[in-house]
Amino acid sequence: MDNNTLLHVTGLKTYFFSFAGTRIVKAVDDVSFDIRRGDRLAVIGESGCGKSTVAASLLRVLPPSAKTVGGEILFEGEDLLKKSNREMNDIRGRRIAMILQDPMMSLDPVFTIGRQLGETLERHTPLRGESLLRRIKELLTAVNIQEPERRINQWPHEMSGGMRQRIVGSIALSCEPKLLICDEATTNLDVTLQLQYLNLLKELQEKTGVTLAFITHNLGIVAELCTTVIVMYAGKIVERAPVMDVFDSPAHPYTKALLDAAFGLQDTRKRRPIPGEPPNLANLPPGCSFHPRCIHADDRCRKEEPPEADMGPGRSAKCWHPGKE
Ligand SMILES: Nc1ncnc2c1ncn2[C@@H]1O[C@H](COP(=O)(O)OP(=O)(O)OP(=O)(O)O)[C@@H](O)[C@H]1O
Ligand SMILES: [Mg+2]
Numbered sequence: 001m002d003n004n005t006l007l008h009v010t011g012l013k014t015y016f017f018s019f020a021g022t023r024i025v026k027a028v029d030d031v032s033f034d035i036r037r038g039d040r041l042a043v044i045g046e047s048g049c050g051k052s053t054v055a056a057s058l059l060r061v062l063p064p065s066a067k068t069v070g071g072e073i074l075f076e077g078e079d080l081l082k083k084s085n086r087e088m089n090d091i092r093g094r095r096i097a098m099i100l101q102d103p104m105m106s107l108d109p110v111f112t113i114g115r116q117l118g119e120t121l122e123r124h125t126p127l128r129g130e131s132l133l134r135r136i137k138e139l140l141t142a143v144n145i146q147e148p149e150r151r152i153n154q155w156p157h158e159m160s161g162g163m164r165q166r167i168v169g170s171i172a173l174s175c176e177p178k179l180l181i182c183d184e185a186t187t188n189l190d191v192t193l194q195l196q197y198l199n200l201l202k203e204l205q206e207k208t209g210v211t212l213a214f215i216t217h218n219l220g221i222v223a224e225l226c227t228t229v230i231v232m233y234a235g236k237i238v239e240r241a242p243v244m245d246v247f248d249s250p251a252h253p254y255t256k257a258l259l260d261a262a263f264g265l266q267d268t269r270k271r272r273p274i275p276g277e278p279p280n281l282a283n284l285p286p287g288c289s290f291h292p293r294c295i296h297a298d299d300r301c302r303k304e305e306p307p308e309a310d311m312g313p314g315r316s317a318k319c320w321h322p323g324k325e
Helices: 049-060 085-091 115-125 127-142 159-174 191-206 221-226 243-248 251-263 299-303
Strands: 005-017 026-035 040-044 066-075 096-100 180-185 211-215 227-235 236-242 308-310 316-318
Touching: 005 049, 005 299, 026 049, 026 066, 026 211, 026 227, 026 236, 040 049, 040 221, 049 066, 049 096, 049 115, 049 180, 096 159, 115 159, 127 159, 159 191, 180 191, 191 211, 191 221, 211 221, 221 243, 221 251, 227 243, 227 251, 236 243, 236 251, 243 251
Parallel strands: 040 211, 040 227, 096 180, 180 211
Antiparallel strands: 005 026, 005 066, 227 236, 236 316, 308 316
């Protein structure tokens, strides 16, 4: 692992276990990837493919029914799976921050904006009193909140959705994390607002050097903003590539299907939804999990899990027929 690699994940497995232990959902199954410093990584894939579970595994904030049962997560060379809970508490927020793209959920309605920013700063930095106040104003200004003196004493409900979102961003960036993960679970956010916000994060990246990972359903945002793409399907990474390669020549039939489905958002005549449904993660089909929906599937695809095919610098696809037209 060279010094440019911020995060190095190998063989990550996180499963959900039913109460009786009889049903196992392999939400993340043998996932390996790197994030390089200064990257803007996009993680894409249909709902339920395991994107948020990857993020929750990295931060070790899984729900009680889930457990990481294998793999290694090296963050700046340290294995996060070997850290104590106390050490993880220190890493969360201070070195790795996560934004859930639901600003109403992430801000506490009963505390003022100033208090919420102040609390995070007090927890992770020695700033107090005047210098704390100065830093809070600085952070609000950095995310384009006008009149920070006045805003400090306001409540979340007194702000617009876009402002709340930017304040959540300022809280996440307040301790200058190395990695910021933005998990957008819903698609019903205002797309223009979303793009403005993400552009702001990109600007802040230029100033602070924070590495960004976006979990998103919005391929427009991916094309506009990201440098590298990971495509997930049924708990596995099926393609990884520099962003332009993914849009120019998707190597995995699933990636191609995702793009075809998304371009319909602009031109409904071209819209081609992916046929069929994502598989049940507790009962995956044999061979390649995508084979029941794949136009190129043959006998081998139905029987044998495909290996990861090397598709050139920084590119790979987990497919028996990568790049097939
Ligand atoms: N609390 C839970 N209990 C049991 N299974 C769960 C739970 N949460 C998630 N799962 C399983 O894990 C899989 C992956 O879920 P995850 O939330 O990581 O998907 P996602 O890719 O983030 O989806 P979305 O785009 O909708 O946010 C789901 O398909 C589901 O089967
Ligand atoms: Mg999710």
